[in-house]
Each structure stands twice: as structure tokens, then as C-alpha cells.
Amino acid sequence: MKVLVIDTIAPEGLAFLTERGFQVEQVSSKLPREELFATIADYEAIITRSSTTVTPEFLSHASRLRILGRAGVGVDNIDIEACSRQGVVVANAPYGNVVSAAEHTVGMMLALVRKIPQAHDALKQLRWDRGIYGSELFRKTAGVIGLGKVGSRVAARLKAFEMEVLVYDPYIPESRARDLGVRLTDLGTLLGHSDIITVHVPLTDETENMIAARELALMKPGVRLVNCARGGIVQEGDLLAALETLRKNAPRLLKFSRALTAPDWFKEYGFVIGLVAFFLLASFAGVGNPHLRSAIQPGETVLDLGSGAGLDAIIASWGAGASGNVIGVDLNPSMCLKAQAHAAASGSRMECHQGRMEDIPLPDRSVDVVISNGVVNLSFRKRKVIEELFRVLKPGGRLSITDIVSAKQLSQSIVNDPKLWAS
Numbered sequence: 001m002k003v004l005v006i007d008t009i010a011p012e013g014l015a016f017l018t019e020r021g022f023q024v025e026q027v028s029s030k031l032p033r034e035e036l037f038a039t040i041a042d043y044e045a046i047i048t049r050s051s052t053t054v055t056p057e058f059l060s061h062a063s064r065l066r067i068l069g070r071a072g073v074g075v076d077n078i079d080i081e082a083c084s085r086q087g088v089v090v091a092n093a094p095y096g097n098v099v100s101a102a103e104h105t106v107g108m109m110l111a112l113v114r115k116i117p118q119a120h121d122a123l124k125q126l127r128w129d130r131g132i133y134g135s136e137l138f139r140k141t142a143g144v145i146g147l148g149k150v151g152s153r154v155a156a157r158l159k160a161f162e163m164e165v166l167v168y169d170p171y172i173p174e175s176r177a178r179d180l181g182v183r184l185t186d187l188g189t190l191l192g193h194s195d196i197i198t199v200h201v202p203l204t205d206e207t208e209n210m211i212a213a214r215e216l217a218l219m220k221p222g223v224r225l226v227n228c229a230r231g232g233i234v235q236e237g238d239l240l241a242a243l244e245t246l247r248k249n250a251p252r253l254l255k256f257s258r259a260l261t262a263p264d265w266f267k268e269y270g271f272v273i274g275l276v277a278f279f280l281l282a283s284f285a286g287v288g289n290p291h292l293r294s295a296i297q298p299g300e301t302v303l304d305l306g307s308g309a310g311l312d313a314i315i316a317s318w319g320a321g322a323s324g325n326v327i328g329v330d331l332n333p334s335m336c337l338k339a340q341a342h343a344a345a346s347g348s349r350m351e352c353h354q355g356r357m358e359d360i361p362l363p364d365r366s367v368d369v370v371i372s373n374g375v376v377n378l379s380f381r382k383r384k385v386i387e388e389l390f391r392v393l394k395p396g397g398r399l400s401i402t403d404i405v406s407a408k409q410l411s412q413s414i415v416n417d418p419k420l421w422a423s
């Protein structure tokens with residue numbers, strides 16, 4: 001029997017056929033359609049992958065064809081009814097790459113949350129950017145759409161990351177979800193509660209564009225969406241529009257990188273000296289911060305959480321003769337007094353509050369720029385402190401925090417407040 005392989009398959013697959021006496025030929029899937037049609041007329045068996053579309057026209061040129069093998073899972077590129085009418089058996093390899101697809105999906109998720117592409121890109125440009133913070137899958141909520149062969153393997157792997165897994169699949173029994181330790185739910189609930197969503201449905205009339213504007217609007221801000229199933233399931237035009245809207249409405253974030261980083265000091269002075277030098281100098285790092293100097297405009301109101309050396313940098317950034325309003329919040333009274341003296345010397349107005357951010361009743365939407373250089377991390381009630389920082393920020397104001405904040409620390413009241421996100 002003559003077998004035509006369109007595209008490439010593993011050499012082991014080809015050897016398997018030739019060892020059993022099949023005459024195997026291979027052509028590229030990029031062959032012009034007419035050339036391909038002229039070639040297929042000779043073959044009784046054809047093996048395709050996803051890039052070849054098998055239409056009635058294709059079949060009309062394959063008059064000797066008896067069996068069509070799909071090296072892979074999806075058969076959405078094959079007109080099965082047309083094959084049946086012509087007496088062609090269609091066989092796929094439903095388990096062939098399900099583990100690869102599941103592992104690839106988890107790889108994409110980790111790359112997204114750990115920001116691996118961004119970090120890799122920075123390093124390729126010879127930048128060791130310590131400001132690229134990733135987050136964790138740990139204890140986040142995953143939404144798996146389609147709990148078939150791939151989806152269930154993805155769900156099992158996400159459970160190992162200690163994630164809560166929500167599933168939408170109207171065609172599986174509850175017991176299947178229960179066995180996997182995941183929660184079967186409706187699509188709206190999954191979209192509204194998941195931190196990361198992954199799609200594992202086949203492309204059908206029902207699933208085409210199943211994630212469109214309406215579904216995207218139901219998702220949490222900051223959600224991550226992975227589609228390793230098929231193009232066409234997510235409406236890409238709507239996705240682009242949603243991303244564009246987010247970009248326009250997001251508060252401007254200042255890039256606030258430290259002038260000195262620990263590894264430089266370790267390299268130059270050895271570990272112990274480096275460590276001491278790092279901690280001493282990190283507290284003054286704001287002074288030399290070029291981003292900070294250029295970003296805050298004279299006359300603006302700045303809330304500096306933890307009024308240490310960072311305040312000097314703010315005042316220095318206004319330059320001689322210019323001034324602004326600074327609200328300092330610090331637990332330490334001597335820091336407050338010191339900061340106030342610096343501000344007075346430069347002609348800036350300094351309002352200093354001694355205490356915890358969450359206990360100080362500052363007015364709503366009164367601040368242009370909020371800065372915290374590691375202080376949120378020191379707070380016991382991180383979430384409350386972040387809520388307060390957002391509350392006092394003017395619409396369109398800027399927030400610059402070098403603290404590591406997880407999505408769970410942003411409350412829904414922050415995330416869902418349209419006034420806050422309006423530019």
C-alpha cells in the first residue's frame with residue numbers, strides 16, 4: 001500500500017510503516033494546492049497533521065484514498081462527513097500528544113506568571129533587571145475549560161501546584177471532576193473567579209469564539225489566559241480590544257528601580273562587606289534614582305510611605321526653588337521630624353503623620369503619586385495598606401511600589417472600582 005505523509009512526522013513513525021512493507025513518501029504541507037492535488041491521486045493512505053485541510057475538493061483528487069490518518073488529536077481540519085461519503089476511514093491519534101500538550105500548557109502558565117519571556121528578553125539585552133517580579137501559581141485559582149484528555153491532565157498537574165481548580169465542561173459527569181479533586185462550575189463563575197484560565201475544548205461550531213467580548217469582560221483584572229487548544233476559540237479581535245482598553249485605563253506605574261543591587265556589591269567586595277554595604281546603601285538608593293527624579297513634577301502631592309531617604313530624592317527631584325506637597329507616613333517619629341526638616345529647607349510643604357498607614361485618616365483621592373519603597377512588605381496588614389494607598393490616589397494618579405504584592409492582596413473593591421481605574 002502506498003502511504004503519503006503530508007508534513008513531517010517522527011522518523012520512528014516512518015520506520016514503523018516501512019518495516020511493515022508500506023511504500024512511504026513524504027511531502028511538505030506547504031506544497032502549492034494544485035501540486036498537492038496532483039500528488040494525492042496516487043495514494044491509498046494519507047497521513048496529515050493540523051496544517052492540511054481535507055475538504056471535498058481535496059477528496060475529489062484522492063480517488064484511490066481508503067484511509068486518512070491524522071497524526072494528532074484534533075480533526076477539525078478534516079471534513080469527516082465528506083470522507084464518510086467517499087468511504088474513507090478517518091483515524092486520529094487521540095492520546096498521541098496529550099501529555100505534551102498538557103505539559104506545554106503548564107509551561108506557558110509558568111512562563112506567564114514568572115514573567116520568564118520578559119526576564120529572558122532583558123538578559124539578552126544584557127540587562128540584569130531585578131525589578132521583574134513574578135508571582136506564583138500556588139494557592140491561586142485556575143479555570144480549566146474542557147476536562148477531556150488534555151484538560152484533565154492539566155488539572156491534575158495544577159493540583160500539584162496546590163491551586164484551586166475550577167472546571168467548565170457541560171458534557172462530563174460531576175464524578176469525573178470529583179475524582180480529580182476539581183470543582184465543576186458554570187462558565188460565568190469560572191471566568192469571574194479564576195486567576196489563570198486555560199482552554200482545552202475542541203474547535204467546533206459551539207466553541208468557536210466561545211471566549212469573546214462578553215466573556216473577557218467577566219474575567220478578573222490581571223487574569224492570565226492560555227489557549228493551547230486551537231485558534232478561533234478565543235475571539236482575537238475582542239481580546240485585542242480588551243487589552244487595549246486595559247492599557248488605556250490602567251494607572252500609570254512608575255518604574256522605580258534601585259540604583260544599586262546586591263550582586264554588584266557581592267562581586268566587588270565579597271559577601272560580608274557586600275551585604276553590609278548593600279543594606280546601608282539600599283536605604284539611600286532613592287537619592288540616585290533617575291526614574292524618580294524625572295517622574296514627579298513640582299507642585300504635585302506625593303505620599304511617601306516610610307519617610308526615609310526616599311523623601312530626600314523626591315525633594316531633590318523638584319530642583320532648586322520648586323516645591324510640592326509631601327505627606328509622609330512613618331511609624332518612627334524621628335524619621336518624620338527629619339523628613340520635615342529636609343522639606344522645610346527646600347521650601348516644600350511637608351505633612352508628617354506618625355503611625356501606620358491604615359490608621360491615618362487621609363482624604364480620598366488627594367494624592368498624585370504614592371511611593372512605597374519596601375514598606376508595604378513590612379506591614380502586618382498588607383492588603384489593608386494597599387487598599388488605603390489606592391483610596392488616597394487621585395484618578396489617573398501614579399503608584400510606585402517596590403514591594404512584592406500578590407494578586408490576592410488586591411481586594412475586589414480595588415479591582416472593581418471603575419473610578420479608581422479611570423484615567
Ligand SMILES: NC(=O)c1ccc[n+]([C@@H]2O[C@H](COP(=O)([O-])OP(=O)(O)OC[C@H]3O[C@@H](n4cnc5c(N)ncnc54)[C@H](O)[C@@H]3O)[C@@H](O)[C@H]2O)c1
Pocket residue numbers: 073074075094097098101145146147148149150151168169170171172200201202203206207228229230
Ligand atoms: N496544541 C496541541 O498540541 C494540542 C494537542 C492536543 C489537543 N489539542 C486541542 O485540544 C483539544 C482538546 O483535546 P483533548 O484531547 O483534551 O480532547 P477531548 O475530546 O478529550 O476533550 C475535549 C473536552 O472538551 C469538552 N467540551 C466540548 N465542547 C465544550 C464546550 N462547548 N464547553 C466546554 N467543554 C466542552 C468535552 O466535553 C471534552 O471533555 C483538541 O480538540 C485539540 O483541538 C491541541
